[in-house]
Amino acid sequence: MIKILAISDRKNKSDYFNTIFNKNTYEFSCLSDENLIFDMISADAPDVIIIDTQIKDLKNINKKIKNLCPNTIIIFLISANKIDKDLIKYANAFLTDEMSEDFILSTININMRMKNSLEMLSNSNKDLADSLYRLNALYSTSSQFSGTLDKAKLIQYMIEGMDKALSFSLTCTLSLCTEAEPVLILNSLYELSDELIEALKLRTVLNYNSMFDGKNPPVSINSDTLKVVKQIKYPASRFTFSLFRFDNMFAPISLGENTFGCVEIFKEASFSPDDATCFQTIAQQVALPLKSATLYQEIIEANTKLAKLERLKSEFISIVSHELRTPLTSIKNSLDILMSGRCGQITESADKFLSMAMRNVQRLSGIINDLLDLSKIEAGKMDFNFAPTNINTVIDYVKSALSEVAKSKGLTILTNQEKSLPDIKADAQRLEQVLTNLVSNAIKFTPESKTITISSKLAHSKDIQINENFKDTVKLKDGDYVLVCVEDEGIGIAEKDLLHAFDKFAQIENSLSRKAGGTGLGLPIAKQLLEAHQGAIWCDSELNKGSKFYFAIPVTNVLSPV
Amino acid sequence: MKKILIVDDEQDIVESLKFVLEAADFTCYCAYNGEDGLRLAKEIIPDLIILDVMMPKINGYKISRLLKYDAKYKNIPILMVTARSQEEDKLIGEETGADEYITKPFELDDVVNKVKQYLK
Numbered sequence: 233m234i235k236i237l238a239i240s241d242r243k244n245k246s247d248y249f250n251t252i253f254n255k256n257t258y259e260f261s262c263l264s265d266e267n268l269i270f271d272m273i274s275a276d277a278p279d280v281i282i283i284d285t286q287i288k289d290l291k292n293i294n295k296k297i298k299n300l301c302p303n304t305i306i307i308f309l310i311s312a313n314k315i316d317k318d319l320i321k322y323a324n325a326f327l328t329d330e331m332s333e334d335f336i337l338s339t340i341n342i343n344m345r346m347k348n349s350l351e352m353l354s355n356s357n358k359d360l361a362d363s364l365y366r367l368n369a370l371y372s373t374s375s376q377f378s379g380t381l382d383k384a385k386l387i388q389y390m391i392e393g394m395d396k397a398l399s400f401s402l403t404c405t406l407s408l409c410t411e412a413e414p415v416l417i418l419n420s421l422y423e424l425s426d427e428l429i430e431a432l433k434l435r436t437v438l439n440y441n442s443m444f445d446g447k448n449p450p451v452s453i454n455s456d457t458l459k460v461v462k463q464i465k466y467p468a469s470r471f472t473f474s475l476f477r478f479d480n481m482f483a484p485i486s487l488g489e490n491t492f493g494c495v496e497i498f499k500e501a502s503f504s505p506d507d508a509t510c511f512q513t514i515a516q517q518v519a520l521p522l523k524s525a526t527l528y529q530e531i532i533e534a535n536t537k538l539a540k541l542e543r544l545k546s547e548f549i550s551i552v553s554h555e556l557r558t559p560l561t562s563i564k565n566s567l568d569i570l571m572s573g574r575c576g577q578i579t580e581s582a583d584k585f586l587s588m589a590m591r592n593v594q595r596l597s598g599i600i601n602d603l604l605d606l607s608k609i610e611a612g613k614m615d616f617n618f619a620p621t622n623i624n625t626v627i628d629y630v631k632s633a634l635s636e637v638a639k640s641k642g643l644t645i646l647t648n649q650e651k652s653l654p655d656i657k658a659d660a661q662r663l664e665q666v667l668t669n670l671v672s673n674a675i676k677f678t679p680e681s682k683t684i685t686i687s688s689k690l691a692h693s694k695d696i697q698i699n700e701n702f703k704d705t706v707k708l709k710d711g712d713y714v715l716v717c718v719e720d721e722g723i724g725i726a727e728k729d730l731l732h733a734f735d736k737f738a739q740i741e742n743s744l745s746r747k748a749g750g751t752g753l754g755l756p757i758a759k760q761l762l763e764a765h766q767g768a769i770w771c772d773s774e775l776n777k778g779s780k781f782y783f784a785i786p787v788t789n790v791l792s793p794v
Numbered sequence: 795m796k797k798i799l800i801v802d803d804e805q806d807i808v809e810s811l812k813f814v815l816e817a818a819d820f821t822c823y824c825a826y827n828g829e830d831g832l833r834l835a836k837e838i839i840p841d842l843i844i845l846d847v848m849m850p851k852i853n854g855y856k857i858s859r860l861l862k863y864d865a866k867y868k869n870i871p872i873l874m875v876t877a878r879s880q881e882e883d884k885l886i887g888e889e890t891g892a893d894e895y896i897t898k899p900f901e902l903d904d905v906v907n908k909v910k911q912y913l914k
Contacts, residue, residue: 553877554848557877558807558877559806561804561807561898562810564900565806565810565814565899566810568814568903569810569813569814569902574814574817
């Protein structure tokens with residue numbers, strides 16, 4: 233009901249208003265005593281005050297009313313068409329003595345509507361400001377969340393964020409993830425007694441257990457041994473058990489299967505629905521970076537483990553190859569002495585078996601060399617002597633070194649070299665190793681009376697055709713390359729095995745080629761050696777037709793300083 | 795007759811080297827650890843030393859350095875036998891003074907030829 237107060241000492245006016253307003257269900261009163269007026273206004277501010285301008289001490293009354301109830305509608309009752317300019321600053325409307333009932337009522341109603349609209353506007357403005365503030369707090373909290381992978385900091389940011397957005401009296405944060413053991417962080421305005429802390433511990437553990445619907449929690453917590461960290465803002469004052477009569481909210485801090493803890497918040501005034509949303513949001517938001525931090529930590533740990541394993545592997549290979557080499561040397565020496573005939577005549581069949589033993593000693597020492605090479609490259613300990621190198625010199629050397637072996641198998645090695653190739657920055661000895669390996673493989677896998685061709689040429693990366701299977705692994709940078717190809721007419725490689733040709737021990741998996749001997753380490757070593765030259769290796773092959781092994785080394789690298 | 799000192803903790807290797815070197819008319823002295831090797835080297839002042847790298851107590855590099863810094867012995871050629879292990883690679887960066895490196899497994903004939911070369 234709209235409350236109207238008239239201030240007038242004219243009885244006829246007061247009666248007139250009384251009739252009108254009572255008839256129209258307004259709560260109307262009329263006063264003329266100054267003291268009574270202010271007592272009434274202070275006790276129960278009316279919505280509308282009608283002031284008769286003929287009242288005594290009008291100026292003073294106006295001022296006081298404006299101070300006491302700035303939002304009340306002030307209407308002055310004036311003599312016809314004469315407005316005192318002083319009144320305008322106080323007035324919302326004017327009535328004259330002659331005005332009809334309808335006129336009076338509509339004046340009041342219009343002003344009431346205006347007042348209501350203004351109030352609504354001011355309320356929504358206030359809400360808007362609140363939301364904006366909260367949004368700001370949320371925003372700064374989430375940017376803090378995204379800025380760190382330190383779990384203790386994340387939990388601290390969460391508490392600070394809630395402080396900014398919700399201005400609580402106390403938060404009870406159970407964190408499972410910041411230290412080796414669970415810890416209860418009590419962030420409080422005032423100091424807490426030991427009894428209250430015990431009660432909060434018990435309450436938090438109960439809250440925590442309730443998160444798992446009677447199932448066993450992932451980490452069981454004993455309230456007796458739970459570690460407590462206190463953060464007190466004003467230690468001079470102290471909370472009592474009455475804290476439990478405060479309004480409170482609770483939220484788990486978890487993401488999917490991962491539980492990082494929970495948080496309960498207490499506040500003397502009650503929380504609004506917006507407060508609840510904000511609280512939930514912050515508790516949910518912190519879970520994601522906590523999860524990332526957990527994953528990050530796991531990755532770091534796994535990496536450290538891997539690095540250690542890798543080191544152990546290198547050490548293992550080094551030790552093993554040393555331990556293998558020494559007895560192998562003794563075996564080889566003994567065989568050498570026996571085969572030289574210095575210990576007596578060797579029969580033909582004895583020689584056959586001694587040779588067999590010798591061949592295998594050589595094979596074994598080859599394997600050990602390969603293993604050592606590979607472990608050195610992988611550990612980044614291989615030394616390269618880079619110098620301007622002409623690939624044709626390397627090809628000529630390998631051809632002359634292996635043509636005897638090829639001939640003994642009835643094979644011919646041909647070369648097809650582009651003349652005047654530019655020098656490349658390379659370790660000639662390592663390139664010989666690569667090419668020797670490729671040609672030896674070709675000899676190994678090619679049947680009698682066929683040919684093996686080694687070719688070289690200069691080609692631009694865009695003109696070099698790389699087998700589809702290697703599109704993802706072999707990427708050549710734009711520029712000129714020296715391209716070498718070793719082509720054979722051997723047994724070839726099935727398409728599905730092409731990509732694995734350069735995997736470690738790939739050959740060992742394949743029983744057919746195992747007969748041909750070798751460790752299966754030659755190609756992976758070649759690959760690593762070429763990568764150290766910024767080059768690449770790949771192959772084309774067709775079963776039972778033959779294979780083409782290519783490698784390319786950039787020409788531009790000769791210009792860069794060694 | 796030229797005197798050769800063979801130092802290696804692997805007795806079998808010492809045995810085979812001794813066999814081929816004696817067959818090539820050298821007198822061989824053998825030591826099976828670094829300490830004995832060093833003592834023997836100073837005692838007999840051999841014409842050439844074949845020295846293993848990895849040995850307990852004193853490794854071959856150390857022996858080589860000790861001898862090469864001493865005017866009395868610095869002209870004795872040293873053939874260093876290595877298994878190319880990583881521990882050895884770490885040491886090889888230092889100045890050892892060895893005249894020649896022989897990688898295990900080695901050809902006995904190569905060793906004999908190298909010895910002959912140094913003692914010509």
